[in-house]
Amino acid sequence: MSTQWNPDLYLRFQQERTQPSIDLVSRIELDAPRAVVDVGCGPGNSTQVLAKRWPASELTGVDSSEEMTAKARRDYPDRRWIHADVRDLPCEPRYDLVYSNATLQWIPDHETLIPHLFGMVRGPGALAVQIPLQEEMPVRQAIRAVAARARWMGLMAGISRLVVGSAGFYYDLLSPVARSVVIWQTAYIHEMDSHASIVTMLESTALRPYLARIDGEPERHEFLQEVTEEVSTTYPVQTNGHVLFPFHRLFFIAYRQ
Numbered sequence: 001m002s003t004q005w006n007p008d009l010y011l012r013f014q015q016e017r018t019q020p021s022i023d024l025v026s027r028i029e030l031d032a033p034r035a036v037v038d039v040g041c042g043p044g045n046s047t048q049v050l051a052k053r054w055p056a057s058e059l060t061g062v063d064s065s066e067e068m069t070a071k072a073r074r075d076y077p078d079r080r081w082i083h084a085d086v087r088d089l090p091c092e093p094r095y096d097l098v099y100s101n102a103t104l105q106w107i108p109d110h111e112t113l114i115p116h117l118f119g120m121v122r123g124p125g126a127l128a129v130q131i132p133l134q135e136e137m138p139v140r141q142a143i144r145a146v147a148a149r150a151r152w153m154g155l156m157a158g159i160s161r162l163v164v165g166s167a168g169f170y171y172d173l174l175s176p177v178a179r180s181v182v183i184w185q186t187a188y189i190h191e192m193d194s195h196a197s198i199v200t201m202l203e204s205t206a207l208r209p210y211l212a213r214i215d216g217e218p219e220r221h222e223f224l225q226e227v228t229e230e231v232s233t234t235y236p237v238q239t240n241g242h243v244l245f246p247f248h249r250l251f252f253i254a255y256r257q
């Protein structure tokens, strides 16, 4: 299995994935940003949220996955989609809003990345970011516990943790260069119909690096089964049979002079 993104599987939880981007957009205090870029636009769901708030803006979506940009181009042919790694884009102030929802956790070295993204903002625009805080969630520990079992350990060696800084880390990077910085953190309590649904939701994101290490479909199924069993020891079942899955996310918006 390759490490390719699967847009259809990703969009099975479209509502859960898109709500944070709606919340982020609603707190951006810009009236009419002319040029807007969605960094890690995926299949275009977050870009669509930007289009609803600012229909007259020039919107560009950038994503390093060919599958994702192809899907975005098919579904929203009237927008501009760039297949590229954001780190390869010029660090020049071309955009009134640089926006990124649920992407930066996949890119290491935020000490370099965040100034790069802020350098793409022209004044008095903004950089607006939402990052999942998955390492803090019990489901990550469940995945790691299974990956560390003798059966899987050899295959899973060296998978790196998602690197996300604290609120203070982003504040210290941005406050010396920004007019103002707004930061908040929250948990979305997703109502899932079973523990298996939690695992299915993460199959297209956090579990990708693990599944990519396993060759056969039956073996991948066994791995997911073990993760589901581990997850079921951590998240209780509610009286109606559903399972609540708290999903932690960090947000920040930095405004340029």
Ligand SMILES: C[S@@+](CC[C@H](N)C(=O)[O-])C[C@H]1O[C@@H](n2cnc3c(N)ncnc32)[C@H](O)[C@@H]1O
Residues within 6 Å of the ligand: 005, 017, 018, 021, 039, 040, 041, 042, 043, 044, 045, 046, 062, 063, 064, 065, 068, 084, 085, 086, 087, 100, 101, 102, 103, 106, 107, 205
């Ligand atoms: C979880 S999806 C987020 C999609 C969408 N923004 C949303 O809100 O649902 C993360 C996306 O980031 C993209 N990505 C990861 N690293 C990237 C990079 N270095 N440059 C551009 N895109 C990247 C992936 O290809 C993937 O489509």
